[in-house]
Amino acid sequence: MDSLSRFRLFSFSSSSLIIVLFLFYRSVVGQSLPFPASDIWAKDSELHGFRGILRDEAVAMIKQLGKISDSDGYLERTFLSPASKIATKLIISWMEDAGLQTWVDPIGNIHGRILAANSSADTLLLGSHMDTVIDAGMYDGPLGIISAISALKVLNVTGELQSLRRHVEIIAFSDEEGVRFQSTFLGSAVIAGVLPLKSLNMTDKSGLTVGDVLRYNYFDPTEEALLELKYDPEKIWGYIEVHIEQGPVLEHLGQSVGVVEGIAGQSRLKVTVKGTQGHAGTVPMHMRQDPMAASAELIVLLENLCRNPEKFMSWSDSDESSLAGLVCTVGEISCWPSASNVIPGQVVFTVDVRVMNNKAREAVLYQLSDQIYQICDRRTVGCTIDNNHNADAVMCDSDLSLQLKNAAHSGLNILSSDSGEITDEIPKLMSGAGHDAMAIAHLTKVAMLFVRCRGGVSHSPVEYVLDNDVWAAGITILEFLRKM
Numbered sequence: 001m002d003s004l005s006r007f008r009l010f011s012f013s014s015s016s017l018i019i020v021l022f023l024f025y026r027s028v029v030g031q032s033l034p035f036p037a038s039d040i041w042a043k044d045s046e047l048h049g050f051r052g053i054l055r056d057e058a059v060a061m062i063k064q065l066g067k068i069s070d071s072d073g074y075l076e077r078t079f080l081s082p083a084s085k086i087a088t089k090l091i092i093s094w095m096e097d098a099g100l101q102t103w104v105d106p107i108g109n110i111h112g113r114i115l116a117a118n119s120s121a122d123t124l125l126l127g128s129h130m131d132t133v134i135d136a137g138m139y140d141g142p143l144g145i146i147s148a149i150s151a152l153k154v155l156n157v158t159g160e161l162q163s164l165r166r167h168v169e170i171i172a173f174s175d176e177e178g179v180r181f182q183s184t185f186l187g188s189a190v191i192a193g194v195l196p197l198k199s200l201n202m203t204d205k206s207g208l209t210v211g212d213v214l215r216y217n218y219f220d221p222t223e224e225a226l227l228e229l230k231y232d233p234e235k236i237w238g239y240i241e242v243h244i245e246q247g248p249v250l251e252h253l254g255q256s257v258g259v260v261e262g263i264a265g266q267s268r269l270k271v272t273v274k275g276t277q278g279h280a281g282t283v284p285m286h287m288r289q290d291p292m293a294a295s296a297e298l299i300v301l302l303e304n305l306c307r308n309p310e311k312f313m314s315w316s317d318s319d320e321s322s323l324a325g326l327v328c329t330v331g332e333i334s335c336w337p338s339a340s341n342v343i344p345g346q347v348v349f350t351v352d353v354r355v356m357n358n359k360a361r362e363a364v365l366y367q368l369s370d371q372i373y374q375i376c377d378r379r380t381v382g383c384t385i386d387n388n389h390n391a392d393a394v395m396c397d398s399d400l401s402l403q404l405k406n407a408a409h410s411g412l413n414i415l416s417s418d419s420g421e422i423t424d425e426i427p428k429l430m431s432g433a434g435h436d437a438m439a440i441a442h443l444t445k446v447a448m449l450f451v452r453c454r455g456g457v458s459h460s461p462v463e464y465v466l467d468n469d470v471w472a473a474g475i476t477i478l479e480f481l482r483k484m
């Protein structure tokens, strides 16, 4: 080989090596934490819709958080549990990496804030919840927290974080699912100043009350102390929450995100049925007061009432349209003493009732209680109904929702600019699921962005959001922050 050929071969191999090293850097280093904040990288990322931060890092964080569980083998992270404390440290580190000032309040909410140069500016709140159901998916809650952190991290990388027009605060709420105490919204209701004091007396499975748990957390939850945690509505501009849709509509429409118009109201009851405990082999059937058989009848009644409410309710109570979307669920049941050869002494089950129209929900609860007591009387078992939670339906603010929709539109067009596709109209949809936005609506105007999920499945470990849809959520928040 002559020296010119040797030189050509050398220069070809060294440039290939540089390209290979660059690709390796992009694929391995560029996708891991922390993200390098160099100007060159930031420029490159702007061109690519900040894919490294808004998609790859965000998905990595969701997966990391999805491994922090109170149980082995499945995801469960409840209010102020050991796993929630580990998750708190991680979320704080991510918020700080995004350039935010952080703190944890006595109810376990994590806050990350950036102040605007104008100290008298009002504040945009962004957030969702960090607690999960039992055997949960990893997107329900964390998607909203992490898309907000990622969007602010982009602004930190580009240097825009210091020139925001409003203060911006992310809150990772400590309890939305209400699994530990059947409470829901413990975190967000305190911030909005609407936590009913009786919630402090609710007990978990070990007999601890909410109040006990807070006192172990060095916080005495008196009425005054709780009110001190309430935010001043005058200082808050609005609240935006990103959340997995948890239903099939966006997938059906072939759209990655949609804007929420309203959230159905919800009530949770605890029904206790007391009978006569006895021997399964000796008590004749007609002499039993069996709370298990009674509960079975009550549960079938609930299903009938919610499937065909018009058969149970007089038209003066409600009209057909106000009952549209009514859904009722018994999701938890336990009996005592729970043995195959014992007629139970007591059965306890939960009832979850949801519908957009608040009056219709009240009418359903009234009918349901009436029918339950009639059945219990006929079966000579004792029934009590505790109404543990009520949240009225919430309509999202139309102006804020429009701004969110415009942000989604421009964000999606950045993502699709490579393909030349123009994003269609952003869909609007209703939420049957509850959200922290319901509690925060008592404080300020709210808007929500839903993100498509596979098969519409949530509250299940198979819950899944495409990485590109996580990206779509992040770029929507980024565009919102840039234009607010």
Ligand SMILES: NC(=O)N[C@H](N)C(=O)O
Pocket (backbone or CB within 6 Å): 140, 176, 177, 178, 184, 246, 432, 433, 434, 435
């Ligand atoms: N979005 C949700 O999954 N939230 C609730 N905790 C619910 O029960 O709807």
Ligand SMILES: [Mn+2]
Pocket (backbone or CB within 6 Å): 133, 140, 177, 459
């Ligand atoms: Mn949930």
Ligand SMILES: [Mn+2]
Pocket (backbone or CB within 6 Å): 129, 140, 141, 176, 243, 435
């Ligand atoms: Mn949720």
